[in-house]
Amino acid sequence: MSSAIRSSIRFLLNDQTVELSGFAPDLTVLDWLRIERRLTGTKEGCAEGDCGACTVLVGRMIDGMLTYESVNACIRFVGSLDATHVVTIEYLNRPDGELAPVQQAMVDLHGSQCGFCTPGIVASLQALWLSDPEPGVKDVERALQGNLCRCTGYEPIVRAALAASKIEPDEDNDRLVRAREETARKLIELADGARVEIDHPEGKTFIPASADDLAEIYEANPKATLVAGSTDVGLWVTKGMRAIAPVIFVGHLTDLQTIEETEEGLKIGAGVSYSMARGAILSQVPQLAELWDRLGGEQVRNMGTIGGNIANGSPIGDTPPPLIALGATLTLRKGSARRTLPLEDFFIAYGKQDRAGGEFVESVTVPAVPEDAHFAVYKISKRRDEDISALCAAFLIELDSDSHVATARIAFGGMAGTPKRATHVEECLIGARWGWTAVQAAQAELENDYSPLTDWRASADYRMRVAQNLLTRFFLETSGAPARLDTSEPLMMEAGE
Amino acid sequence: MNKSFKPDVNAETVDGGAHVARPHDSAIKHVTGKAIYIDDMAEPAGTLHAYLGLSTRAHARITSMDLARVRAAPGVKLVLTGGDVPGINDISPAGLNDEPVLAEGEVKFYGQPVFCVVAETRHLARKAAQLAQIEYEDLPYATDVVAAIEAGHDHVCTPLTLKRGDVDAGLARAPNRLKGEMRVGGQDHFYLEGHISMAIPGEDDEVTVWASTQHPSEIQHMVGHALGVPSHSVNVQVRRMGGGFGGKETQGNQFAALAAIAAKKLNVPVKIRPDRDDDMSITGKRHDFHIDYDVGYDDDGRILAFDGTFAARCGFSADLSGPVTDRALFHADNCYYYEDVRLASRPMMTNTVSNTAFRGFGGPQGLIGAERVIEEIAYKLGRDPLDIRKINFYGGEGRNLTPYHQTVEDNIIGRIVEELEESSDYQARRKAIVAFNENSPVIRKGIALTPVKFGISFTATWYNQAGALVHVYRDGSLHLNHGGTEMGQGLNTKVAQALAEEFQVDFAMIKITATNTGKVPNTSATAASSGTDLNAMAAVNAARQIKERLVDFASEKYSVPKETIVFEPNRVRVGNQVFSFAEFIDQAYMARVQLSAAGFYKTPKIHWDRATGKGRPFYYYAYGAAVSEVSVDTLTGEYQVDRADILHDVGKSLNPAIDKGQVEGAFIQGMGWLTTEELWWDDKGMLRTHAPSTYKIPLASDRPRIFNVKLADWSENREMTIRRSKAVGEPPFMLPVSVLEAISMAVASIGDYRTCPCLDAPATPERVLMAVERLKAGA
Ligand SMILES: Cc1cc2nc3c(=O)[nH]c(=O)nc-3n(C[C@@H](O)[C@@H](O)[C@H](O)COP(=O)(O)OP(=O)(O)OC[C@H]3O[C@@H](n4cnc5c(N)ncnc54)[C@H](O)[C@@H]3O)c2cc1C
Ligand code: FES
Numbered sequence A: 001m002s003s004a005i006r007s008s009i010r011f012l013l014n015d016q017t018v019e020l021s022g023f024a025p026d027l028t029v030l031d032w033l034r035i036e037r038r039l040t041g042t043k044e045g046c047a048e049g050d051c052g053a054c055t056v057l058v059g060r061m062i063d064g065m066l067t068y069e070s071v072n073a074c075i076r077f078v079g080s081l082d083a084t085h086v087v088t089i090e091y092l093n094r095p096d097g098e099l100a101p102v103q104q105a106m107v108d109l110h111g112s113q114c115g116f117c118t119p120g121i122v123a124s125l126q127a128l129w130l131s132d133p134e135p136g137v138k139d140v141e142r143a144l145q146g147n148l149c150r151c152t153g154y155e156p157i158v159r160a161a162l163a164a165s166k167i168e169p170d171e172d173n174d175r176l177v178r179a180r181e182e183t184a185r186k187l188i189e190l191a192d193g194a195r196v197e198i199d200h201p202e203g204k205t206f207i208p209a210s211a212d213d214l215a216e217i218y219e220a221n222p223k224a225t226l227v228a229g230s231t232d233v234g235l236w237v238t239k240g241m242r243a244i245a246p247v248i249f250v251g252h253l254t255d256l257q258t259i260e261e262t263e264e265g266l267k268i269g270a271g272v273s274y275s276m277a278r279g280a281i282l283s284q285v286p287q288l289a290e291l292w293d294r295l296g297g298e299q300v301r302n303m304g305t306i307g308g309n310i311a312n313g314s315p316i317g318d319t320p321p322p323l324i325a326l327g328a329t330l331t332l333r334k335g336s337a338r339r340t341l342p343l344e345d346f347f348i349a350y351g352k353q354d355r356a357g358g359e360f361v362e363s364v365t366v367p368a369v370p371e372d373a374h375f376a377v378y379k380i381s382k383r384r385d386e387d388i389s390a391l392c393a394a395f396l397i398e399l400d401s402d403s404h405v406a407t408a409r410i411a412f413g414g415m416a417g418t419p420k421r422a423t424h425v426e427e428c429l430i431g432a433r434w435g436w437t438a439v440q441a442a443q444a445e446l447e448n449d450y451s452p453l454t455d456w457r458a459s460a461d462y463r464m465r466v467a468q469n470l471l472t473r474f475f476l477e478t479s480g481a482p483a484r485l486d487t488s489e490p491l492m493m494e495a496g497e
Numbered sequence B: 001m002n003k004s005f006k007p008d009v010n011a012e013t014v015d016g017g018a019h020v021a022r023p024h025d026s027a028i029k030h031v032t033g034k035a036i037y038i039d040d041m042a043e044p045a046g047t048l049h050a051y052l053g054l055s056t057r058a059h060a061r062i063t064s065m066d067l068a069r070v071r072a073a074p075g076v077k078l079v080l081t082g083g084d085v086p087g088i089n090d091i092s093p094a095g096l097n098d099e100p101v102l103a104e105g106e107v108k109f110y111g112q113p114v115f116c117v118v119a120e121t122r123h124l125a126r127k128a129a130q131l132a133q134i135e136y137e138d139l140p141y142a143t144d145v146v147a148a149i150e151a152g153h154d155h156v157c158t159p160l161t162l163k164r165g166d167v168d169a170g171l172a173r174a175p176n177r178l179k180g181e182m183r184v185g186g187q188d189h190f191y192l193e194g195h196i197s198m199a200i201p202g203e204d205d206e207v208t209v210w211a212s213t214q215h216p217s218e219i220q221h222m223v224g225h226a227l228g229v230p231s232h233s234v235n236v237q238v239r240r241m242g243g244g245f246g247g248k249e250t251q252g253n254q255f256a257a258l259a260a261i262a263a264k265k266l267n268v269p270v271k272i273r274p275d276r277d278d279d280m281s282i283t284g285k286r287h288d289f290h291i292d293y294d295v296g297y298d299d300d301g302r303i304l305a306f307d308g309t310f311a312a313r314c315g316f317s318a319d320l321s322g323p324v325t326d327r328a329l330f331h332a333d334n335c336y337y338y339e340d341v342r343l344a345s346r347p348m349m350t351n352t353v354s355n356t357a358f359r360g361f362g363g364p365q366g367l368i369g370a371e372r373v374i375e376e377i378a379y380k381l382g383r384d385p386l387d388i389r390k391i392n393f394y395g396g397e398g399r400n401l402t403p404y405h406q407t408v409e410d411n412i413i414g415r416i417v418e419e420l421e422e423s424s425d426y427q428a429r430r431k432a433i434v435a436f437n438e439n440s441p442v443i444r445k446g447i448a449l450t451p452v453k454f455g456i457s458f459t460a461t462w463y464n465q466a467g468a469l470v471h472v473y474r475d476g477s478l479h480l481n482h483g484g485t486e487m488g489q490g491l492n493t494k495v496a497q498a499l500a501e502e503f504q505v506d507f508a509m510i511k512i513t514a515t516n517t518g519k520v521p522n523t524s525a526t527a528a529s530s531g532t533d534l535n536a537m538a539a540v541n542a543a544r545q546i547k548e549r550l551v552d553f554a555s556e557k558y559s560v561p562k563e564t565i566v567f568e569p570n571r572v573r574v575g576n577q578v579f580s581f582a583e584f585i586d587q588a589y590m591a592r593v594q595l596s597a598a599g600f601y602k603t604p605k606i607h608w609d610r611a612t613g614k615g616r617p618f619y620y621y622a623y624g625a626a627v628s629e630v631s632v633d634t635l636t637g638e639y640q641v642d643r644a645d646i647l648h649d650v651g652k653s654l655n656p657a658i659d660k661g662q663v664e665g666a667f668i669q670g671m672g673w674l675t676t677e678e679l680w681w682d683d684k685g686m687l688r689t690h691a692p693s694t695y696k697i698p699l700a701s702d703r704p705r706i707f708n709v710k711l712a713d714w715s716e717n718r719e720m721t722i723r724r725s726k727a728v729g730e731p732p733f734m735l736p737v738s739v740l741e742a743i744s745m746a747v748a749s750i751g752d753y754r755t756c757p758c759l760d761a762p763a764t765p766e767r768v769l770m771a772v773e774r775l776k777a778g779a
């Protein structure tokens, strides 16, 4: 259906325009930068999106605005770069060649020791500096969730970020600001609306022109791998060494990136990244705020999509439990046929979802939290940030006028082979008076709903015990006794400095 | 040095001399991505790439190994197995012949390298390595320390016992006695740059190896051993590492040896860089320990007798387990005097990767045993553990002799703790926390102050030597080379500062160059925190030799007494005349003065007799203390560090900014060791936490919310170290024992502080919750 088919991708790399064809469908941005372009400032520390040593900035047009985001070059594929601006550490200094404010602060405040994490840290801090004029300590920490440093203990890095924020980005101190209009114009020009097909001995790469084009290509190539943010698929390649061709990239499709308020709820396109969704989803469901900021690190949130999180079907994905508890529905599309099903029905068994060949996730619709309902989400992991959940719990209950449970929707991740509702617990609660007795009875029912596994993230005992305790926490919170760690403050702070 | 750089010959002080807080010498290169690590070097034409094939059994006989598909894979040029090693198939740093480059016949841990494939690209080599078909016959295995003891495994090396007094009599006599055990987990180094080597073949039997290593001389030795050529044929170079922490003291041997073997066989450069997951599976880690203690104490909490056994998971071979487990014993007293004492090590063979050096080198595991005992006594007596600590500190008549019969002569722990207690407002905060806990059902808080005393010097006495090579060029610029290696700790910066101070030239006049076994031979590992102590002294020694020649020359030429020749900032005063340093040097050159010198240093006073367990293994001690405050969620076991205050002793700091950075970094790394960093083996003996997705080192958001770090600026080393400074790399790693103990206190609040929670490390949220549940159940 597309009028034109291109056989190369075109994007900007620092101050150059690049045209590439004939590349492998699983060629990573990091390997391309380091091996083919010899831009070795960007490092590989893990090749799985967890350490941030490979962080680069990618600029793209979002709602008509040129926006630069930090991303992990190690798990991002070159095929996803069409009509973007890739910026590496080699290009982050000032236009006059001097150190940029972030770099200067890192030097002055001793933010590097071995220096191997440093280019990635500078890239992450640069993204923060460009986007947030007045970051607080928490914002800096959030920007650094996807960057590991083993030497410094981070203290001087956080100080450097705060110091740099005192200087505003402008045309003299930042190349991206200086070239902003020209870059935007070029990116708009590069996005010519053509479908791209790249041939390579390992297999073909498709970059559809639109969601309709995707539907057509996928129907014709039902065995193809869809790649959105590649925060899962990237690891199949770098860690599993799996062949993924043919590949269809979907991360660039703006018609899968819409967020709409509908009668049924917030309709989020499958291609919306965590970062793009943050504003809309948190204003509709503020209770998701903590979870949202603990999903991966900043780079992963900039790339990863809600659609991918769901489609991946992992039992430890973080969005399904709360979305199931909220009663979200999923819309799938194959060719021009669409169907909508409750999200929980999508997950059939471990590794098995209700999705036919050639069918893709188009959107997920998230109803608002009913007025007066109690809703909470808890994520439990070994390390607070950028860690996969040992378990994730979402509770939604509505009480009737005399405090009996009218509705209960409770879902857990990490407790079974799929994200799954706690139906025994729900049944036990419905109709009961919302109090200790009911909570205790419900806790016992958890054992009928789940028999969790023991693995390196947690033992079965711990998972079950915490699941039960989270019901306690939920009850305490609904009765106005919130007690969460993140609200605990150091005692007698004035004795500090 | 920039060509246009002109040192200020009228300056009052040199720029970048000793005791100033200047940035790391590579800081600008770090932040611009221009610092070159080995994988960033331009590869010589024709460079091939090697990758390793690993065992998938914890212990098994290899019954058949079919590598035909590996050989036939696209781009493959060579496949090596153990039999292809031209010299000796061994890289045991202990010289015990227990560590093959590639396993032959039998594999002893899951992930042990059994073959190596060389191909056109790393990607092709890595893919080819997947194609091997290896059949095994399983043999019995034990991966855990206790399981290994139960299975009757051997020790990997000779255990050590330290004794003083009569511990059995002391225990029998003591009014109170307690017995217990503690498990302390291991730790992966997680240097951000993984292991890597690149070997470039030369003529005859020569080969040049670039390796990410803390110990170039050992790489040289091992490569020679594996190739069957003398050390003089092997040149090893390292400019910088992206982190080491002990993980690159011996663990690079395998990679370097294989790159060199393949490079010589094919006569092309060969590079090897394992993927992070493989790096973490193939290379050794901090030893996990199982500690048993039996302690007698009086009603005031004074320890009278201490009997401790420290069993370690050493892995399948000795590597450095001997000195590591020795050092555990050397620190099992921490700051405390034990009247009657017996400390024994048990270096257990386990079917896991061979564990190795890691910041602290066993010391932290010994020290934590001492701190656990203090904590237990405190809970038994209903006292603040800090009171028990103070009463047991070294000091006072007859209370200064360590279990290894070295007298503690430089004890400053009393002053450190006193100042910290005051500046952190410890007493008031502890009261407030106890009060808080009474009214907080879910969130509980804890606080703890723990001290550190750490012995400085390699316990292998001969390691305490270093060399340096200094050239002064005609234009007055200097070339600095020494045997130490830069891994981020700022060694090069500090050595250059010492040199700048000695010559009275600006830091910018000095070029820091890659460590090179051809320039300074027979170097020791950059380890045991000794890098600056040793190498700066050697560099200064070289400088003094050159200066002596210069003084002789000038005194003769200008007929002035030697005392009137003074090196002033960027200039030299000769009697009444003043020359810029460059001018002066050029004159010396014209007069044929040798402007280059090899410096040398060996640490005085130390000796150690392992057989009798007596001596003075340490030149001096470094001290420090920390107070940590935490909040614990008793529903989930999650926690956060609310505040940490540190006072640490680095003597008279050569560079306070770098030293403070070491203290901060060590604290966070040590905190990771004791909290979220968990090594988890499955029942097949496979390490499952072998990547940052599963192995969780601290993030920026795990930092203490308030972090007050101070150096004890009044401290001066009483020994004649380089400008009276003290070593800093390892000692602060033990400060976060205070975090573990603070978590423990928060948990103990559940049982009204009557029961010591006896938290094992790492105190993951799971372990914390289980301890909470234990206390709730009243156990
Ligand atoms: C370092 C790191 C940390 C992480 N932390 C978390 C975490 O804390 N919590 C968590 O839940 N997850 C976490 N993840 C995983 C999470 O990022 C992914 O699950 C992500 O949401 C997937 O989205 P994506 O766009 O990257 O998908 P991709 O990787 O591109 O694709 C994932 C799967 O979905 C399929 N797919 C993608 N889009 C569609 C579509 N429109 N229709 C049909 N199929 C589609 C792909 O074919 C593939 O099977 C982490 C990942 C990394 C690398
Ligand atoms: S290399 Fe670690 S996140 Fe990319």
Ligand code: FES
Pocket (backbone or CB within 6 Å): A111, A112, A113, A114, A115, A116, A117, A118, A148, A149, A150, A151, A152, B192, B242, B243, B488
């Ligand atoms: S400076 Fe070494 S990892 Fe950050």
